[in-house]
Structure formats: structure tokens, C-alpha cells
Amino acid sequence: MAKNYYITTPIYYPSAKPHMGHAYSSIVADFFARFKSIDGFKVYFLTGTDEHGLKIQRSAEKNNKDPKVFCDEISKTFKDLTKILNLSNTDFIRTTEERHITSVQNLWNILKKNKQIYLSKYSGWYSVSDEAFYNDDEIEEKEGLKVSKSSGSSVEWVEEESFFFKLSKWEKSLLEFYENNKDFIRPKSRRNEVISFVKRGLKDLSVSRKSFSWGIKVPNDDNHVVYVWLDALTNYLSSLNYPDENNKLYKSFWPADLHIIGKDILRFHAVYWPAFLLAANITPPKKVYGHGWILSGDEKMSKSKGNILDPIEIIKVYGLDPLRYYLLKEVSFGNDGSISETKLESCINSDLANNFGNLCQRVISFAEKNCSSLIPDHSFNDDDLKILNSLSNVDKIRTMIDNQDINQYMNFIIDRLFASNKYFNDQEPWKRKNDKLRLSTIVYTALELIRKISILLYPVMPQTILKVFRAFNIDEKQINISSLKNNDFFKEKDKINKLDILFKKIEND
């Protein structure tokens, strides 16, 4: 059985610099990517930037820049972010790249050939910032300006020739597809929303624009550019060298296993995207997960409220791994979550410094003083085996990951951390100095516990966990989920290196 796994983030729209929401999507996707890769999967992890559309064209004009130059600059900040977030992505795609343009035009041609696209005339209200068309009844007048009722962004009257995709035709097929692929939309509550949306009926979708030029040209009709969503979504194929469907990447990784997206773009991914693909005879992806927003305290982050927490600034102050840990643990995946410096600090102190960090410290330092920093001898009793085996059920853990139960996964880790600290306490190795084998076994068991928990924490905090493994002379390639089943991984007399403090506590008055 091929163990391949294809996961994506949204491609980000570079009209402004990266914010916490981008960081969150990316960190979540990286978490899954890293878990799968230490679980023996060949992982293809894609992220990138979505660079076409009127909004970009206008931002570029405003800055007196050629749109491509403008995109180069901002796309770079997103590419830099992948490094700052320590993402394990295998590719970074830009929709202005030739490979993507070829891919989109090819998809267009197939849709055209399959008679899924026709030329007609569009008239209606268009919001540049939402990249969406609105009906008369979806707009209202505010302070003399026409704005969208739903987003509040200003709309303009557009009347032009446009190509349409026969979305209306796909209503029934989509509903069947949702029915036959019950996992396609997650979380479940979102699935219900999408289904009820489709059930109300779908209108054909305008998929080209004539009034501006910053986009991918419609084949054989240079006056039109491809609608940004048809353009953007196709990135998931482009990266796999589509349209060459016989190449190794495409054959190994399509259909994608998981698209991680924010709930705001669920409709595009759960309705339009599978419809385009079905219409082009391409298998849709296996799952789309629409996560929630990251709020600042309990409010949406916005410039006017001045409550923006910039991920890059947070990382400068607190470090990357604490942020990754916080977002994965504290945000209930699928729901909105909130972040504040106070909560982040409290999380760092209690979970990372006091619980995990201190566990590593006390055990390794005890081993240094009592076992000469060498892996000691061992002879397990029932207490030892009981706690070690509580970290051996890999199937249970894999199920959590395959169901995207991030919180359950994190809670399991935390629960085992408490149990490990308690184990060390209850066994009181410091009172066993005249029972050398028992003392050694306790230390050995504790080291194994740290090793196992660290494996589970690796997808969450890769940099920190590598430090722990360096103390054990384990390198990144040796980290794997199935070794959780092993209770005596460590070899007697192997050296244990000194471990620096992993997380400093944050002292406030």
C-alpha cells in the first residue's frame, strides 16, 4: 500500500503582510504534515501565494509598481514566513508561475471541451475586496456608497461579457458526492452548512473577467482573464505538474488528502472546487477542513481596534515553538480561538516550563548525578510497564490524527506528562541509592517516557524536540511513531548529553 499524504494550506493573498490567521493555517498543516512524515508517509505539503485579481492590480497601482514586481515583494514575505514558522513544506507555489498558468489554461480547455463553460453577459455588483459578485438584494447603501450587506465592502456595478461555468448543473452530483464522501467537509457543522447551501440551488458562476488584465489569460480569448478562484484553486494541481497526469508526483499524491483552510473560504473549496474537478473528470480531494478564526482576546483582530497580534512579533518575544504549541493546544480546532499575551505566558509557564521542560530537566539531571550520564540498566516491574504501555497505543493516536482531533491529541500528551511527573515522584528514585537496579530502572523508564512524549510533541514543536533528542543522540530521521511501541529503545551505557533549559519561565510582577 502506498503511504502517501498530500496536505495543503490555502495559498495566501499577498495584498498585505502575513497575520495570525495565516500563521495558524500553516502551523496546523505543518503539524499534520510532520506527524504523517514521522509515521512513515511520504508527505507532500504545499503552500504558496495567490497573486492575481483586481485587488492586487489596484494595490500595485497605488504603490506605483508593476503588479508582478509588487507580488514578488509580498510573496517573499510569505515565503519568509514559512521559514519563520519552520514549515516542512515541500513546495511553495505562486500563481504567477508559468507552471501554474499552463495548468489553469489546461483545466480551462478541458472544461470548455466538456461544454462546462459558455460565453454570456454578466451584470451585477462586484466587490473587489471580496472577489465576489452580489445580487441587488445582497447590497445596501451606506453613506452614499453601495456596499455588500454581508461583508460591508464597497461594490461597483459591472456589466460585461463573461464566461460562465455551469455550476447549476452540478447541484445533484455535488450532493451525491457529499453523501458518498461523508468526511469531505469537516468539521461536521460546516458540512451541514454547505449541504444546505447547495440544496437551495446553485447559479452558474462567472469565471472570467474582462475589465482588468491582471490574471491568467483565457485561452483563445485574450480579452478575458480567468476568475481568481478558478485560478487559485487550481494551484493544488499545478504543484503536482498537472496537466501531466502521468508524472510521478501527480500519480502519487492526487487526490489531495487534506486541504486546511479558514472557514471564510469554505464555499470555494467545498462547492466550486469539487464542481470544477468533477466537470473536468478529475477526482476531488478527500477532505477539506475549515478551521475558525484566531481572535485577540474575544474580539476580531483589526487595525481600528489596535489589537493585532503579529505572529512575527510574538515569535520574536516568545519563540516559535511556544506559539505553535499554544495555537494547537488552546484553540479548539474547528472553532474560533483566542490568543493573548497573558494566556500565552501562562501556557508557557505551566505546560512547557513547569510540566514538560522540568520533567526533562529533573530526569536528565538525576541521570547525570546517579548514572554518570549513561543510559542505565533496567528490569521493569508492573508500575513501569503500565505507564510505558499507556504510550504504546499507536492506532489510537493515528485515529486522532486522521480525524483531525488535535485537541484530543494534545490532551493525551498533557495527561501523560502529568502521569510521568507523578511516576517519578511516586517512585522516589532519590531514596533508592542502595538498590541500584531499581534506581536505574526508574531512570530508564522515565527516559523512555520522555522519549515517547517527545515523539508525540515533535509535530507540535520540532525545534525544541530536536534539542531533546540531541541529548539522546537521536537524529531527526530516527523519529517515528511506531517506535512508541518499543519500551526499551535506549541501549545501556549510551551517553546522555547535557540538556539546556528548554523553556524559560516568564516572570511578571
Place this chain on the structure above:
RNA sequence: GGCGGGGUAGCUCAGUUGGUUAGAGCGCGGGACUCAUAAGCCCGAGGUCAGUGGUUCGAUCCCACUUCCCGCUACCA
């Protein structure tokens, strides 16, 4: 207006296919220990499980209604 989700300890949340004392973390109070980042461990305080009514021997969990919050969506305009 319709559909869906939700209201559980000071805070963030878990849970119960209905069954003696409702759970965790953080925060708070106390205790014993000392390997450790004065960390960890133990004990405790704190909840009419939104409200009302119903089904049941028994409901936080099922049903109805009420109320509040959130999401999707519609209509009026």
C-alpha cells in the same frame, strides 16, 4: 423568518448510548517531600450541568417550550 451548533466550577473547556459523591487544566487555600526551572506530588474550597415543564423508578444527558450566544441562509426593505 428557516436550518444548524451551543449555553457544565472564577477562567478555558471535556463528559454522560439516562443510574450511587459531575471531570481536567489554569487560578485560589493547605500539606508532605527534595531529583528538578521554589518545578513536581498530595489534599481542599468552588458548580441548583441556562430556565420551565414533561417522559422515567431515576435526567446535566431524552422530549416540548422559553431565553441568550454563534454560524449558514432567506426575506422585508
